[in-house]
Amino acid sequence: MKNRVHWIILILVFVATGLNFLDRQVLSITIIKIQKEFNLNDVQYGMINTSFLISYALMFTIGGRLTELYGGKIGLGFSVLIWSVASGLHGVIGSFYQLLFFRFLLGIGEGGCFPGAAKTVSELFDQKDRALANGIAIGGSAMGAVLAPPLTILISNQFGWRWSFIIPGIIGIVWVITWVMIPWKSRKGEIERVTPVKKEKVFSFIEILSNKAALIFILIRFLLDPVFYFIMFWIPKYLNEKRGVSFDEIGHLLWIPFLALGLSNMLGGWISDRLTKNGVSVNKARKIVMGIAALLTVSAIMVQSVSSVALAITLMSLLLFAHGFWITNYITAISDMFGARGTSTVIGLSGTAGAISGLVINPFIGWIVQHYSYNPLWIICGLLYPLAFIILTVFIPKISLIKEVNRSLTI
Structure with a gap:
């Protein structure tokens, strides 16, 4: 990471992923007010989340593929522009159906964010620094989630909940202008034109979907993403309804878990890179950190x-x-295996799988909450990560770069 411009670009990616999570979390906080104003029930709220997840699922793969072909600058830039406009439009809703549509539009933009972020890191950073760079890039999402509760509540109380959507939308458009103006440089420090990436032929969908490792990465995301969507969409309501936490108090509490997430994004990347620099193989370094993570998640049952x-x-x-x-x-392991030829596509496909899982399960979560309780959901949260780690270690015995491929793309 010798090139100073790479740091500037990475900081902008950090800000972009921060806006990504801030924009999507505003609704989970303001829904307490919106439900009262528009007389929405929990099932309708589940449908609104599903609307977002449908477009998010589609655009994770489509956006990932376009980013693979056209590079991180175009892919991430367009994504931020679309979701920033969509976020602002949330501030003018007048009905349930308008909210449903604008949520769908938000998903179209946000779906391309993380494939774009991962592609940017893959283009600019070597393997020895890639985990930390990925940690910083996606760590912005947690910082956005940290800022969302207090910032949303502050804006809502001062100007009304509608401005909680409009202001982040304006900030996103300013980000896009900055992103377009900054020169794009490769690892060698040469300024590249913003054109389709043709240096290496990218893996086709058929090749990737014929690969055992790619399918396992996709399966793991399918299993685990509903856990994170549950945290994102339902915890403010859980704290309010089951723990008696007021609207204002949520802003003073909800940032704490997401601060822990942001710190661990970067710490997890740093530990992994430190292990590799001390002679531990990439395979062991990634799995050691993921194994620790799987053990820690069991505590959610309590x-x-x-x-x-x-x-x-x-x-x-x-x-x-x-x-x-x-x-x-997880993201770094995909980059380790698929490099510049398939990272965005695999991350896109896995993100789509996770979003599909989330959109199927979200209305069911609403039904469970409305008719039973949150208790079964916490038990599931504590069991899925250990299951995913077992699947990873059994079916991907070695994380290493795929250099030569045939039709089956076996590893």
Whole structure:
């Protein structure tokens, strides 16, 4: 990471992923007010989340593929522009159906964010620094989630909930202008034109979908993403309805788990890179950190049984801390294996799988919450990561770069 411009670009990616999570989390906080104003029930709220996840699922793959072909600058830039406009439009909604549509539009933009971020890191950073760079890049998402509760509540109380959507949208458009103006440089420090990437032939969808490792990465995301969507979409309501936390108090508490996530994104990347620099293989380094993460998530089972809000927040923080370790090394492992020829596509496909899983399960979560309780959901949160780690170690015995491919793309 010798080139100073790479740091500037990485900081901008950090800001972009921060805006990504801030924009999507505003609704999970303001829904407390929106539900009362528009008389929405929990099932309708589940449908709104599903609308976002449908377009998010589609654009994770489509955006990932376009980013693979046209590079990180175009891919990420267009994504931020679309979701920033969509975020601003949330501020003018007048009905349930308008919210449903603007949420769908938000998903179209946000779906391309993380494939674009991963592609940018893959283009600019060597393997020895890639985990830390990925940790910083996606760590912005947690910082956005940290800022979302207090910032949303502050803006809502001062100017009304509608401005909680409009202001981040304006900031996103300013980001796009900055992103377009900055010169784009390769690892060698040469300024590249913003054109389709043709240096190496990218893997086709058929090649990737014929690969065992790619399918396992996709399966793992399918299993785990609903856990994170549950945290993102339902925890403010959980704290309000089941723990008696007021709207204003949520802003003082909800940032804590996401701060833990942001720190662990970067710490998990740093530990992984430090291990490789000390002679540990890439395979072992990524899996050691992911194994630790899987063990830590088991603590989520206890959320349902603790009596105090403070202990519940602590356990949620531990769950997201573990998730940060996991997701940074998960994304880096994909980059380690598929390089510049397939990273965005595999991340896009896996993100689509996770979003599909989330959109199918989200209305069901609403039904469980409305008719039963949150308790079964916490048990599931504590069991899925260990299951995913077992699948990873059994079916991907070695994480290493795929250099030569045939039709089956076996590893």
